[in-house]
Amino acid sequence: MIEKLDMSTPNLIDKNIAQIATIFPQCVTETKDNNGNIKKAIDFDLLKQELSSKIVEGNKERYRLEWPGKKEALIAANNGLNKTLRPKIEDSVNFDNTQNVYIEGDNLDALKLLQENYLNKVKLIYIDPPYNTGKDFVYKDNFTVEKKELLADSGLLDEYENKLLKNQDSNGRYHSDWLSMIYARLKVARNLLKKEGVIYISIDDNEVHNLRKICDEIFGEKNFIRNVIWEKKYSPANDSKVISDTHDHILVYAKNISEWTMKLLPRTEEMNKRYSNPDKDPRGPWKPGGLSAKTYSPKYDYPVVTPSGKTVYPPTGSCWQVSQEKLEILINDNKIYFGKEGDAKPQIKQFLADVQNGVVSKSIWKYDEVGHNQTSRKELTDLFDGEFLFDNPKPTTLIERIFDITTFTKNDIVLDFFSGSGSTAHAVFKYNLKHKLNLHFILIQIPDRVTVNSVAEQKGYKNICEIGKERIRRAGAKILKEHKDKEGIENLDIGFRVFKVDSSNMKDVYYKPDEIRQDNLFEMVSSIKEDRTDLDLLFQVLLDSGIELTLPIKEKQIAGKKVYFVDYNVLAVCFEDNLTEEFVTSLAKSEDLLKVVFRDSSFGSDDSRINVEQIFKQYSPNTQIRVI
Ligand SMILES: C[S@@+](CC[C@H](N)C(=O)[O-])C[C@H]1O[C@@H](n2cnc3c(N)ncnc32)[C@H](O)[C@@H]1O
Structure with a gap:
């Protein structure tokens, strides 16, 4: 059994702790007080050990990263949730034909909702989370009602009830909240990666050491690939009192190092110039x-x-x-x-012919090869008529470098669950255009309010999702316009289906996520919330059935009733009332359907329900029947 550290919180004022920290910084840690709040504390066992030449009895030494709240973060990652994804057709582009997905909401919820549909399906994850600089916000997952009220009063809950906390060094929760936030999300995200999948995480010096430990724990130390250094600035900050920070880290982990393969980078003209043939070999x-x-x-x-x-x-x-x-x-x-x-x-x-396949990527990515902070700033302002709406976007060229060393196959999925201004979607468009690859993206972003009095607010953008979606629309339109004569341009998918994380479509009293999958569905009372549309229900059925969110959906009339066919015959869904025997018979005969779903209340009596089963048994015995 793992022993718990006795990190008692002495009644010392912050100044005393700070003084101890100047001599014994390693003895200052973080703990929880009686109210569950995280604060700075002294690790007395360690302090005693520092002051003694003998082994001090206390907790066993162990090698792992601990912080107050880690267990809760694990619970947050594992807890089920009573939410769904609701389509926002008006915000989408080419809703019917696109394979790309944009989700508005907290990424922990969204990642959990994708667990069945996208389990082991994502080839590459790129994320650029808040770096915990003391100026950015960190999202807490386990808020009690009282705390929520407190936060609402302090203006820290936004319209989405987001739980954002400015994570300042002074509040004593400098590392722990950030660690809990990222730990839960990485744990859930890992499940979505294919066995040959890979994750790239941008980070800076504030948390790189902790993130590395967390990733070692979640992905396994043996799956660590590299800590890539990205030179993000082309010149130092000359007013800096310490060594100027001109790079970010990108931690790279494979889901399974023995399954992952790296693609070689194409040789550049510059590299080829070094080869000549003076003796006409x-x-x-x-x-x-x-x-x-x-x-x-x-x-x-x-x-x-x-x-x-x-x-x-x-x-x-x-x-x-x-x-x-x-x-x-x-x-x-x-x-x-x-x-x-x-x-x-x-x-x-050394013959050029022997190295023609390409070159192995170096671990230092220079700004003149992959872009820097100003590159991305310009990229974004160019799309928005010179206005700068979002701080610190990443250059699409940096993300494309990641793509360049990935062995993609057609239709591979790229996931970014801290998507900000949508640079990853833009990079996917550019990459598909260049390589005719047809990669698809899933982007997730919380609808964080834009800063008060910012340019973004003045231009009418309420939250980051509005900026992100508009950026993707503009990037797609620009690419189409600039390459309108390129062969195959009509096949470039610059669309995306927008979804919003929302409460379940089912009234709380009836719905538990696990129940819906059981075979006793016919016994369930109709329990759908009044404000939910057919499409809301349809997508919940897709989520519950583990069907991808981008499959084609066709609406057809069968015996006067509206039926949605998902991916031709994978699923047929009808939410209309008063379904007749004639309708059910036509539907059963219509296609070789794998699954049909009706609304429980669509059948007048138990008798007609039995008929449905019998009709299908007669005309399409392999079809699975479900009701919601
Ligand atoms: C550093 S930015 C990413 C920038 C992005 N790479 C780009 O190029 O625009 C991090 C983003 O993550 C978002 N974010 C933070 N916590 C989140 C959460 N729990 N769920 C979804 N998005 C979150 C923030 O709102 C912010 O836009």
Whole structure:
């Protein structure tokens, strides 16, 4: 059993704690007070140990990241939820034909709602969460009613009842809330990744060390791929009192390192320029590479006579990479170069043809290769007629670099659940245009209110989702316009289906998520909220049935009743009242349906319900029948 740290909270004023922190910073930690609030505290066991030369009895040493609230975060990740996704057709683009999804709402809810439909289906996740700089907001998941009221009074709950807290260093919850927030979300998101999937997480120095530990725990240390350094600025802040911060980190983890493969980057003109063919070698252009070895072996330390008759030796303390016999063979094969005059130390010819497949990505991504903060700023302002509506978007070129090293197949899904201004969707459009790939995106963003008196507010945008959706619309339209003559442009999917996380369509008293999947559905009383439309119900059926949200939906009239056919025959749904035997018979005969769903209240009596089953048994025995 894991022992709990006895991190008692002494009745010390913050100043005392701060003083101890100046001598023993490692002894200052975070804990919860009696009211469940997180505050700074002293780890007395550790402090005692610091003041003693003997082992101090106390808690066992262990290697893991702990913080107050971790267990609650785990519970938050695992708890079911009584919510649904409601389509917003008016906000969508090409609702009927697009394969892209944009979800408005808290990403923990949204990720949970996607658990069945997108389980093991996402190829790549890119996220750029709040960095916990002390100026950004962090979302708390477990709010009691009293706390909610408190927050509403303080103006910290927005129209969506979002629970946003400015996570300042001074309030003592500098790390813990952020850790709980990200921990729960990563845990749920991991389930959506394919076995060959990968996640890229942008972060800066504030939390990179903690995030790495959390990811080690969630994804497994062996699945760590790299901590990529992105040079986000092209010049230092010259007024900085410390080393100027000019880079971000991007942590990369595979779902399963043995299943993940990396794509090589295409060779650049610059790289190819280094190859030439001065001796007209029929094997094509080459460049000379060193032949001295890294480790010394006396056997490989021998003199070589150059074509001009000069005797040369390996560099002092080193030897050649190959034996004398092997060098002979290479010389006879015209693979050794002795310099222009034929009197230099031997070098080996490296042929362009051998490296044509591409180059392995480096772990440092420079601003002149993948863009910097100003690149993305310009990208966004260009789309919005010179107005800057969103702080710190990421350059699409940075996200495209991530795509460049991903071995995508057609129709792969890219997920971004901190999507902000929608840069990931824009990058997907650009990438699909360039590579004819047909990647699809799922973006999630909380409808965070825009800052009061900001340009965004003056331009009429109420929340970040409004900016994000408009950015995607504009980016798509711009690409279509600029490439209208490109072959196949009509196939570029620049649409997206918008959904909003909302309370369940079912009245609370009747609905529990698990119940809906049981076979006793016919016994359920009709319990649908009055304000919900057919489409709301249809998408809840898709969610509950584990069917993807972007499948084509066709509306047809069958015996005078409206029926939605999802993906031709995967699902047929009818929510109309007074369904007749004639209707049910026509439907049962219409297609080879896998599943049909009706509203419980559509049948007048138990008798007609039994008829439905019998009719289907007769005409389409393999169809599964459900009611809501
Ligand atoms: C750093 S920004 C991402 C910027 C984005 N990469 C871009 O290029 O525009 C982080 C975003 O995550 C959003 N966010 C924070 N917590 C969230 C949550 N719980 N659910 C959904 N979105 C959240 C914030 O509103 C913010 O827009």
